[in-house]
Amino acid sequence: MLLIQGLSKTYRGSQTKAVDDLHLDVRRGEIFGFLGPNGAGKTTTIKAVVGLLRPDTGRITVDGTDVWTSPIPAKRLMGFVPDTPEMYDKLTGRDYLSFIADVFEVPADQRDKRAAELLEMFALSDALPDLIQSYSHGMKQKLAVTAALLHRPSLLILDEPLTGLDPRSSHLFKELMRSHCDEGKSVFFSTHVLEVAERLCDRIGIINRGRLVAVGTMDELRQKAASGESSLEEIFLELTRE
Numbered sequence: 001m002l003l004i005q006g007l008s009k010t011y012r013g014s015q016t017k018a019v020d021d022l023h024l025d026v027r028r029g030e031i032f033g034f035l036g037p038n039g040a041g042k043t044t045t046i047k048a049v050v051g052l053l054r055p056d057t058g059r060i061t062v063d064g065t066d067v068w069t070s071p072i073p074a075k076r077l078m079g080f081v082p083d084t085p086e087m088y089d090k091l092t093g094r095d096y097l098s099f100i101a102d103v104f105e106v107p108a109d110q111r112d113k114r115a116a117e118l119l120e121m122f123a124l125s126d127a128l129p130d131l132i133q134s135y136s137h138g139m140k141q142k143l144a145v146t147a148a149l150l151h152r153p154s155l156l157i158l159d160e161p162l163t164g165l166d167p168r169s170s171h172l173f174k175e176l177m178r179s180h181c182d183e184g185k186s187v188f189f190s191t192h193v194l195e196v197a198e199r200l201c202d203r204i205g206i207i208n209r210g211r212l213v214a215v216g217t218m219d220e221l222r223q224k225a226a227s228g229e230s231s232l233e234e235i236f237l238e239l240t241r242e
Contacts, residue, residue: 001155001186002026002049007058009044018044020210022058026155026188029181033201034190037240041210042190043083046159049188050080062155076104079148083160085140089133093124093143096132097150104151111150118146121172138165145173149180156180158189162196174200198232208240 007022019041026032036042047053049060051071060067065074087096101111119125122142127135135143141163148156156177162170177187177200191197197204198218205215214224218232225235 001028001063002032002188003059003061004045004049005059007045007048007055007060009041009048009053009055017210019048019055019207022207022210022212024205024212024215026186027203028186029184030202031177031181031187031189031200033197033204034188034207035192035194035197035204035236036190036207040207040240042207043159045207046080046157046188046190050078050157051075076151077154078157079151079153079155080157081141081144081148081159081161083163085144087132087140087143090131092129092131093135094128096143097128097147100147101150106151114150114152115146118149121176122146122169137163138169141165142169145176149176152185154185156185156187156189158187160191161189162191162193194233194236204232206236206239213239 002025004022004024007019008017009019010017022041022045034042034045044053048055049067051067051074054068062074062077065077067074088099091099097111097115106114116125119128122145124139124142124146127139132140132143141161142165145161161173165173174196177189181187203215203217204221206213214221216224221232221235222230225238
């Protein structure tokens with residue numbers, strides 16, 4: 001579903017690569033967790049995948065479509081929720097969803113049905129007439145998730161998606177991620193909540209100082225850890241130790 005080949009990126013003024021020759025694949029029907037310390041290259045990678053940041057080298061394809069040579073078709077296959085949703089604060093929640101649905105050319109009957117399901121699940125329906133500037137961070141996060149799923153993307157990309165969500169919404173969102181993959185689609189998400197990644201992900205990739213240091217299922221990661229530690233937290237700390 002998502003294939004990253006030889007991705008590298010160095011920011012202007014820096015002598016260190018933010019991402020260094022990254023090779024990664026996310027398979028159809030799986031939840032893939034992307035973990036790493038602060039500054040390891042997670043967000044840089046995600047921005048390159050969604051077309052917000054041009055890499056120095058490398059190739060990224062989504063379901064065989066190149067993100068840089070065919071940006072519009074590639075972006076139609078993706079739904080993206082950043083760590084801090086940037087929205088049009090002067091729009092109402094309803095207007096914002098209509099705008100996103102127009103961008104992805106979602107038919108009116110489908111957008112209304114899909115939005116209603118998600119808004120009811122997140123208990124956000126009553127806030128739709130309100131301006132987004134009045135929303136809390138958690139409400140903005142729920143609206144961003146709803147918008148990202150309106151066109152039923154093949155690949156859902158999430159950067160710290162659970163930040164600001166209350167326990168009920170967090171639980172529902174994790175169930176939503178699983179059902180999304182049960183339809184043959186994929187989820188690629190970064191998180192600092194290792195317990196969630198351990199329970200939820202089919203496979204996990206760990207990046208440190210711009211390089212992928214480990215990737216695999218939990219059993220495969222345990223084999224890579226010299227100490228044979230059993231929890232993802234212990235494995236993560238061992239593989240990212242300075």
